[in-house]
Amino acid sequence: MLHIFICEDNITHKNQIEKCIENYIMINDFDHKIALSTDNPDKVIDYLKQNRVTGLYFLDVDLNHELDGIKLAGKIREFDPRGFIVFITTHDEALPLTFQYKVEAMDFILKEEFYDLQNKIHECIFNAHKRYSAKLSELQRTFSFTVFDKLMTIECSKIYFFETVPGKAHKVHIYTTDGVFEFYGLLSQVIKELDSNFYRCHKSYIINLQQELELNPKERLVRFKNGSSCGVSSRKLSGLRDALNSKHA
Amino acid sequence: MGILFFQAICTTILLYMMILNLSNYSFDSWQIIFAVNASMLITIIVSYVSENKDMSANICYICLPAVFLFLKTKKIISSIIYSALSLIIMIASSQISIFFICKILRTNSDKIRVDTYQNCLYFIILAILAYFISKLIGVITRRIEDLLIGIETKYKALVLLGFVSVLMLFNYQIFINPNVSLTEYSIISSIISILFLIFLIAGVFSFINGIKISIETAHKQDSLKQLQEYTVNLENMYGEMRKFRHDYINILATLYGYIEYKDLEGLEKYFNTFIAPIGEKMRDTNSTLDRLKKINILELKGLLALKLMQAQDQGIHVQIEVVESIEAIDFYIIDLTRIIGILVDNAVEACEEIKDPVLKLAIVKEANIINILIVNSIQEPFPSIEKIYKEGFSTKGEGRGLGLHTVRRIIDQSNNVILNTYISDNDFIQELKILNKED
Numbered sequence: 001m002l003h004i005f006i007c008e009d010n011i012t013h014k015n016q017i018e019k020c021i022e023n024y025i026m027i028n029d030f031d032h033k034i035a036l037s038t039d040n041p042d043k044v045i046d047y048l049k050q051n052r053v054t055g056l057y058f059l060d061v062d063l064n065h066e067l068d069g070i071k072l073a074g075k076i077r078e079f080d081p082r083g084f085i086v087f088i089t090t091h092d093e094a095l096p097l098t099f100q101y102k103v104e105a106m107d108f109i110l111k112e113e114f115y116d117l118q119n120k121i122h123e124c125i126f127n128a129h130k131r132y133s134a135k136l137s138e139l140q141r142t143f144s145f146t147v148f149d150k151l152m153t154i155e156c157s158k159i160y161f162f163e164t165v166p167g168k169a170h171k172v173h174i175y176t177t178d179g180v181f182e183f184y185g186l187l188s189q190v191i192k193e194l195d196s197n198f199y200r201c202h203k204s205y206i207i208n209l210q211q212e213l214e215l216n217p218k219e220r221l222v223r224f225k226n227g228s229s230c231g232v233s234s235r236k237l238s239g240l241r242d243a244l245n246s247k248h249a
Numbered sequence: 250m251g252i253l254f255f256q257a258i259c260t261t262i263l264l265y266m267m268i269l270n271l272s273n274y275s276f277d278s279w280q281i282i283f284a285v286n287a288s289m290l291i292t293i294i295v296s297y298v299s300e301n302k303d304m305s306a307n308i309c310y311i312c313l314p315a316v317f318l319f320l321k322t323k324k325i326i327s328s329i330i331y332s333a334l335s336l337i338i339m340i341a342s343s344q345i346s347i348f349f350i351c352k353i354l355r356t357n358s359d360k361i362r363v364d365t366y367q368n369c370l371y372f373i374i375l376a377i378l379a380y381f382i383s384k385l386i387g388v389i390t391r392r393i394e395d396l397l398i399g400i401e402t403k404y405k406a407l408v409l410l411g412f413v414s415v416l417m418l419f420n421y422q423i424f425i426n427p428n429v430s431l432t433e434y435s436i437i438s439s440i441i442s443i444l445f446l447i448f449l450i451a452g453v454f455s456f457i458n459g460i461k462i463s464i465e466t467a468h469k470q471d472s473l474k475q476l477q478e479y480t481v482n483l484e485n486m487y488g489e490m491r492k493f494r495h496d497y498i499n500i501l502a503t504l505y506g507y508i509e510y511k512d513l514e515g516l517e518k519y520f521n522t523f524i525a526p527i528g529e530k531m532r533d534t535n536s537t538l539d540r541l542k543k544i545n546i547l548e549l550k551g552l553l554a555l556k557l558m559q560a561q562d563q564g565i566h567v568q569i570e571v572v573e574s575i576e577a578i579d580f581y582i583i584d585l586t587r588i589i590g591i592l593v594d595n596a597v598e599a600c601e602e603i604k605d606p607v608l609k610l611a612i613v614k615e616a617n618i619i620n621i622l623i624v625n626s627i628q629e630p631f632p633s634i635e636k637i638y639k640e641g642f643s644t645k646g647e648g649r650g651l652g653l654h655t656v657r658r659i660i661d662q663s664n665n666v667i668l669n670t671y672i673s674d675n676d677f678i679q680e681l682k683i684l685n686k687e688d
Binding site: 070096098101115147149150170171176178179180181182184233 | 277279525568570572609611613615616617618620622624661664665667668669670671672673678682684
């Protein structure tokens with residue numbers, strides 16, 4: 001069950017949102033409920049201190065309180081890291097990228113679009129419901145690395161290969177289906193954290209054998225389906241061939 | 250003859266060792282073995298056939314490594330520089346070692362050439378000297394290369410010319426006829442060679458510094474111009490605000506009118522036709538630029554203001570988010586503005602190709618990390634990330650993709666900057682993370 005929270009200092013607006021949510025839950029027969037509707041952010045924190053819940057939070061950014069919506073969201077994250085946060089804000093205060101970066105906000109609702117409020121709220125509840133009910137048991141193998149002390153995670157199945165920067169041995173590039181990421185590290189450390197699906201075919205490359213790839217022994221190159229390619233050192237050629245064969249066998 | 254072979258072999262090995270020290274290219278071991286063996290063979294054959302054995306050997310020493318380097322790197326200028334430089338160091342250190350052996354063992358250079366024991370000693374000293382001098386100069390040239398990033402090729406050619414002329418000037422006599430009585434002449438010439446090399450490097454340094462200073466001045470003028478445009482834009486925005494305030498008063502007065510006469514129907518009509526659209530209109534106004542006010546680095550503010558105003562003029566919807574004040578970024582400001590300029594240009598260029606383009610810029614602080622996000626909307630089919638990463642959005646025309654290459658080189662040189670490029674939900678994101686070391 002999702003616990004829904006509303007924190008909004010404009011009472012009219014707050015009641016409007018409440019009504020929207022109640023209607024939508026009733027129509028769809030969801031088992032979610034409004035846990036708290038308030039104009040005081042401290043109450044939200046108090047509630048979370050006493051109850052361990054996964055919530056859907058509708059937060060006004062400007063709360064006339066020492067805690068603004070963004071800071072409140074930061075606090076909420078300490079108690080409910082998996083919850084869904086939606087900001088309610090004017091266009092002038094809307095900071096979609098910042099919201100997402102700082103507190104992984106799910107969405108935001110613009111006050112200027114009051115005529116569309118109902119639809120927007122429905123969409124938020126629906127999305128939160130969908131994500132919440134999605135099977136979390138699907139455990140993905142991941143690769144974690146730190147960028148300036150901050151931990152980042154990438155699903156292994158998305159990785160094509162790792163590459164060190166020529167002339168700069170301590171920087172590693174990760175080529176994935178989503179894009180290219182960088183961190184400071186060593187391939188010799190990276191390979192230790194990976195399973196047997198990964199193979200170090202060159203002193204500057206570790207490749208993911210799970211990806212669709214094509215080995216060209218003549219040019220000593222491995223080509224991936226996205227068009228990128230890695231060199232293979234002559235000593236690793238036969239080892240790579242064996243590894244590929246055993247994968248396909 | 251035996252000694253000639255021995256010399257050719259040692260010299261070739263030394264030359265390649267020095268090139269490895271001087272450059273930062275990485276070679277596979279088989280490539281080095283192949284190059285060394287082939288060079289040795291060619292040198293021996295050429296000097297065996299030729300009349301003037303020393304000169305032809307010398308020509309081999311300078312040409313062959315250059316050719317192999319060129320085959321490997323495809324960079325003609327640096328190939329010649331590295332092989333020429335290694336030969337200069339070789340000749341200079343050979344003369345120094347001959348001088349020392351003469352002084353210590355009280356022999357002369359002709360004896361060194363014939364006596365096997367002395368010849369071995371000579372090569373050992375030569376190898377040690379050559380190794381350390383080349384290592385040292387390698388470090389220095391790499392610093393020069395760092396400075397040279399982005400400086401035009403014609404200046405690089407000048408540097409090359411300098412190196413080659415030194416080689417010619419100070420060694421041509423040895424080059425043509427190494428059998429002149431060496432002791433007196435050689436020590437003077439080698440000292441002069443090394444001194445000149447040092448002067449030359451110092452000269453190159455100050456020359457490059459001169460260029461840098463002129464770049465910096467030009468850069469300052471640019472940012473001043475950008476800031477002026479920014480100011481003009483702000484003044485226009487202020488004008489818009491005043492107009493809005495005027496309208497606002499009118500609206501309030503009208504509302505009051507309806508309320509006074511309790512004309513609820515009229516009020517509803519008025520609200521729906523006049524006030525509701527204002528909310529929508531407000532969304533599209535040009536008020537985003539004042540969000541740059543939290544950036545307290547003038548160069549950065551000016552650059553972003555200019556680039557984003559230009560983007561707006563092209564019909565791109567620009568969104569800016571800078572919440573925390575940005576005081577200092579631990580990155581050489583000219584490099585920083587250059588990188589950001591290129592990244593924003595990339596995003597704008599990508600926007601040209603789609604309908605209803607959106608460009609978002611956000612600067613978000615996280616502890617001592619500054620995240621600069623440049624996001625542009627893209628449409629399917631998505632361009633290959635690999636291609637974007639290597640070349641930028643260079644779908645059209647020559648020279649467009651060069652920007653990202655510069656970005657990569659600058660970033661790879663620093664140890665506190667990371668660039669991630671990825672696609673997420675129809676957005677192409679360029680994410681620059683800079684660690685502020687002291688904060």
